[in-house]
Amino acid sequence: MNCKEVENKLIFYIEDELSLEFRETISAHLKTCSSCNALYEKIKADIDFLHTDKIEQINPGFYQKLEQKIKKSEKEQIKNTVKQVYFQALAYAAAIILAVFIGVALGKEYQVNEEYVVDENENLSEFQLFAESYSTDMSSEDIYEVIITDNE
Amino acid sequence: MNDKKLIDLIEKNKPAGFKNLVDKYQRLVINICYGFVHNRQDAEDIAQDVFIEVYRSIERFRRKSKLSTWLYRIAVNKSLNYIRDNKKNTWFQSLDILFNENTNAKVLEPEDSKNNMPDKITENKETSGYIYEAINALPENQQIAFTLKKYEDLSYKEIADVMKLSLSSVESLIFRAKKNLQKKLIEHYKNL
Incomplete structure (x- = not known):
């Protein structure tokens, strides 16, 4: 096995994840190759360091600090909810007022202009006027009454 | 409990x-x-x-x-x-x-990062602290899988549950994370 092949398997050799055959071959190479052995020592130190790199002692004030933060965040949450409700109500009120103003403004645009009011009778023809006046004066006559009187 | x-x-x-x-x-x-x-x-x-x-x-x-x-x-x-x-x-x-x-x-310069290293690294003369940089440079999923394995020694099954991935995906992620770390560490130590 040459240096390149050893380098490709070094981390797995350190982690003891190779077959017995590969392990023995690499062990033999490391005994004779000082540069590969130096690399092995450095990388092994790094990997071993990770195994020990842990926080064992917890800060005794951890829970107290956490409790304070939770209380603070709860207060802020309530504040934010109140703010949200307040702003929502304000936004709705503003929207309603705006809608009323827009309604009033648009209503003004469509106000009835007296100049353009047309006398309905003005455009009627003489014949129509005559017919209308005649029909309104005539009292309605029941058809059955007419039939009865004819028979008599 | x-x-x-x-x-x-x-x-x-x-x-x-x-x-x-x-x-x-x-x-x-x-x-x-x-x-x-x-x-x-x-x-x-x-x-x-x-x-x-x-x-x-x-x-x-x-x-x-x-x-x-x-x-x-x-x-x-x-x-x-x-x-x-x-x-x-x-x-x-x-x-x-x-x-x-x-x-x-003030931007954190590479030189400053050594001053900000945890006490454990400055105490430990065997390691350069480059391992942190190498881990941070891993793709996100590889970093998560590797960190859960190394720092909490979780089983592959537990890591798969946390990451919502299949067991084989987690195995592959950890294998590739180790390969990438190895490459970065070898490059780093050869260039020293």
Whole structure:
């Protein structure tokens, strides 16, 4: 096995994840190759360091600090909810007022202009006027009454 | 107290049940966050946000998944959001400096990152701390799978549940994460 092949398997050799055959071959190479052995020592130190790199002692004030933060965040949450409700109500009120103003403004645009009011009778023809006046004066006559009187 | 009893207790008495939940899971959640941000103070701050979200939404927890899986998921999401926000802030700081010469804002330079390293790295002379940079440079899904494996030693099945992926996808992600890390670390040490 040459240096390149050893380098490709070094981390797995350190982690003891190779077959017995590969392990023995690499062990033999490391005994004779000082540069590969130096690399092995450095990388092994790094990997071993990770195994020990842990926080064992917890800060005794951890829970107290956490409790304070939770209380603070709860207060802020309530504040934010109140703010949200307040702003929502304000936004709705503003929207309603705006809608009323827009309604009033648009209503003004469509106000009835007296100049353009047309006398309905003005455009009627003489014949129509005559017919209308005649029909309104005539009292309605029941058809059955007419039939009865004819028979008599 | 097992998770079922814990949830029952929260339903009956929220403050007492929640305290039990925090006591049981705080170390786990902090370490998950630490695995992503590599800074104790930041990890604790993110963990606090995780528990605040848990407090607000515990009623919505459906009991379909394990409580720990649910917590891991929230912790991973909060940590990734924190990293994204930090990147954005750094970008805006850079812009600020570019357009405003008189600003006091200061972008974190690579040299500064060594000064900000956790105490454990400065104590540990065997490691250069480059491993953090290499992990952070991984694609997001590979980073999540690798971090859950390395920092919490979760099983592939648990990681699959947290990430909502199949078992084979998680195996593939972790394999590729290791390959990428190996490549980056070898390049780094050869160029030293």
